[in-house]
Each structure stands twice: as C-alpha cells, then as structure tokens.
Amino acid sequence: MKIGFPRALYYFDFFPFWTGFFHQLNIEVVISPPTNRQIMDLGLKNASDETCLPLKLLSGHIQALKAVDWVFLPRMVSVEAETYTCPKFLGIPESLLSSVPTGIPVLTVTLNWRKGQRLVLKDLQKMGETLGKSKIEIKQAFYEGQKWQEKFQKTRGAEWNFEESIREIENLSTCLVKPQPTNPQLLPEPDRLKIALVGHSYLIQESYANLNLLKKLREKARVELIQHVDQNEIETNLLELRKKLFWSHSKQIYGAGNKFLADPEIDGIIYLTCFGCGTDSIVQELLSRKARQRHKPYMVITLDEHSGEAGLITRLEAFLDMVERRRVHEGYVSTHGERLDCYSNTL
Numbered sequence: 001m002k003i004g005f006p007r008a009l010y011y012f013d014f015f016p017f018w019t020g021f022f023h024q025l026n027i028e029v030v031i032s033p034p035t036n037r038q039i040m041d042l043g044l045k046n047a048s049d050e051t052c053l054p055l056k057l058l059s060g061h062i063q064a065l066k067a068v069d070w071v072f073l074p075r076m077v078s079v080e081a082e083t084y085t086c087p088k089f090l091g092i093p094e095s096l097l098s099s100v101p102t103g104i105p106v107l108t109v110t111l112n113w114r115k116g117q118r119l120v121l122k123d124l125q126k127m128g129e130t131l132g133k134s135k136i137e138i139k140q141a142f143y144e145g146q147k148w149q150e151k152f153q154k155t156r157g158a159e160w161n162f163e164e165s166i167r168e169i170e171n172l173s174t175c176l177v178k179p180q181p182t183n184p185q186l187l188p189e190p191d192r193l194k195i196a197l198v199g200h201s202y203l204i205q206e207s208y209a210n211l212n213l214l215k216k217l218r219e220k221a222r223v224e225l226i227q228h229v230d231q232n233e234i235e236t237n238l239l240e241l242r243k244k245l246f247w248s249h250s251k252q253i254y255g256a257g258n259k260f261l262a263d264p265e266i267d268g269i270i271y272l273t274c275f276g277c278g279t280d281s282i283v284q285e286l287l288s289r290k291a292r293q294r295h296k297p298y299m300v301i302t303l304d305e306h307s308g309e310a311g312l313i314t315r316l317e318a319f320l321d322m323v324e325r326r327r328v329h330e331g332y333v334s335t336h337g338e339r340l341d342c343y344s345n346t347l
C-alpha cells in the first residue's frame with residue numbers, strides 16, 4: 001500500500017511523526033517532488049485566490065502525487081494543549097478536495113491534542129480501520145511516530161540543517177548523526193553578522209517559494225532560526241503578553257522573536273511572511289513594535305507567487321549593509337539617543 005504525502009505545510013513540522021507511523025504499519029510513504037514551477041502553477045490554478053501561498057503550494061503538491069493508493073490529508077486541529085493551528089489548517093481536507101487527482105481516495109484523520117493523547121489515539125485507530133489495521137498495531141505505530149518526531153525535534157535543536165534531518169528521515173534512517181559542515185565559508189565566525197530569520201517553518205524551509213532566502217542569508221551571515229530556541233525560553237518570552245496567543249505557530253514565532261530582540265548578539269531580525277496570512281498580520285505587528293522600542297534592525301519580507309529574486313537580493317543586501325554599518329559605526333547606540341520616537345523611528 002502506498003500513501004501519498006504532499007511536501008508542503010505540515011510536512012515541514014510533522015513529516016517524521018507520520019513517516020514513522022506508516023513505516024511501523026508497513027505502508028510506503030510517497031512524497032511529492034520538491035516544489036518547482038509546475039507544482040506552483042498547478043496550485044495557483046486550483047486553489048482559491050484568497051488563500052495564502054502555503055495552501056496554494058499544498059494544492060499543487062496534492063496534484064503532483066501519482067500512483068498512490070491514498071492521498072493523506074490530516075486535519076490537525078491542535079498539536080499541543082491550549083492552542084489551535086491556523087483556521088486554514090482546520091479547513092483541510094475539504095478546502096482542497098478539488099485538488100485531489102481523480103480516482104484517488106483521501107485518507108484523513110482529525111487530530112486534536114487539546115482532547116489529550118487517549119482521544120488522539122482513538123481517532124487514529126478509527127483511521128486504522130480504513131487501512132485494515134488493528135488497534136494494537138495503530139498504538140505501536142503511534143509510539144513509533146512519536147519516537148521519530150522526538151529524534152527530529154532534538155536534532156533541529158542542535159542546529160541541524162532541516163534538509164539534512166529530513167533526508168535522514170526520508171531514508172528511513174533510525175540513527176541520526178550530526179553532519180559535518182562541508183563549506184568552510186559557512187563556518188561560524190564571531191565577526192560575521194548574526195541575523196535571526198523568523199516565520200513559519202513551511203515558508204523558511206520552502207526554498208523554491210522563498211527564492212532560496214535561507215541559503216542566500218547563510219552566505220552572508222550567521223543565521224539563527226526559531227527551531228534553535230529552547231522551548232522553555234519560548235514560553236518565558238510569551239509571559240509578557242496580556243492575552244495568550246491561540247495559534248501554535250504564532251506562539252513559537254513570537255516567543256523566539258522576542259528572545260532574539262533581547263539578545264545583544266543578534267544584529268538584526270528578518271520576518272518572513274506571506275501575503276494573505278491572518279495570524280502573521282498580528283504577530284508581525286507585535287514584533288515590529290517591540291523592535292522599534294529596542295532599536296533593533298528589523299525587516300519584513302512578504303512572499304507571494306509573484307515575488308522576484310532580484311528584488312529580494314536587493315532588499316537583503318540593503319538590510320545587511322545597514323546592519324553592518326550600524327554595528328561598525330554606531331556601536332548599537334542611536335545617533336539620536338533616547339529622543340528617538342520608538343513608534344516611528346523619527347524625531
């Protein structure tokens with residue numbers, strides 16, 4: 001049996017869990033190819049105009065799945081206690097049924113961690129009936145999936161490169177070994193700028209859609225990502241909010257972003273977002289206000305299907321030049337001192 005798994009959206013966070021789960025059940029997981037022009041065009045033609053870029057990409061990846069017995073589209077309502085995923089996640093699979101190739105059935109399950117592990121397992125067991133698997137087999141697969149996910153989580157925390165980690169997982173490896181940096185130019189040097197790149201994992205790691213932003217940035221600076229921040233630090237940096245954030249990704253972004261803002265070693269922050277993202281419209285604004293208060297260089301890059309490489313490079317270079325000049329000539333103190341208006345950066 002072959003399960004088609006689109007290489008988009010939840011792939012970037014939860015693929016290890018699902019691949020461990022299906023591997024234990026002896027089911028082959030077929031992933032759609034990395035994003036390319038054709039996949040993007042398929043997504044743009046089929047998905048609603050109003051939706052965000054990651055959902056359009058998901059639509060393209062679903063259409064790219066060939067020769068599989070099922071297309072797997074889980075509805076991930078909540079992935080941890082007291083939060084929800086973005087409302088657009090909740091609309092899956094219904095909002096994307098028109099993208100599923102004719103004749104291939106959809107395999108789905110509703111996962112809601114707010115209800116607790118026992119009920120999550122129960123929902124998975126219900127899905128298992130469709131696959132002809134017993135409750136005990138699903139239970140074992142569930143624990144196996146959790147083991148794979150934990151391993152992936154740990155390696156990312158140890159500054160693993162996402163591609164390296166995921167390649168190991170894709171190869172069904174059970175022993176992850178930290179890779180050696182291959183390009184000596186990319187070795188950390190204390191005098192290189194240190195830039196934090198924040199945003200959704202499925203934008204930051206989606207190198208086709210983000211025009212290779214992460215690679216370009218790594219060539220010019222040391223890069224810190226949300227995944228490198230310890231979960232306890234994220235929680236601590238959320239405490240100052242008067243109201244809790246509902247969405248799990250937003251919590252990670254704000255908590256890590258806030259930590260980067262306070263970190264004197266971080267020279268600047270880039271927020272990568274996409275056109276049409278509802279949750280980012282709030283979190284991005286919250287972080288940008290704090291960045292102004294702290295006089296931390298901050299830039300927002302908004303992606304959509306029309307983003308061009310030349311424009312991105314120009315903005316990136318201008319931002320890094322500005323950060324570099326500030327570090328060399330101003331010693332992190334504004335020339336206007338405390339008179340700077342923290343809300344507009346003007347006098």
Ligand code: SF4
Binds near residue numbers: 052087089274280
């Ligand atoms: S959080 Fe934003 S980018 Fe992600 S699915 Fe929701 S609207 Fe799209």
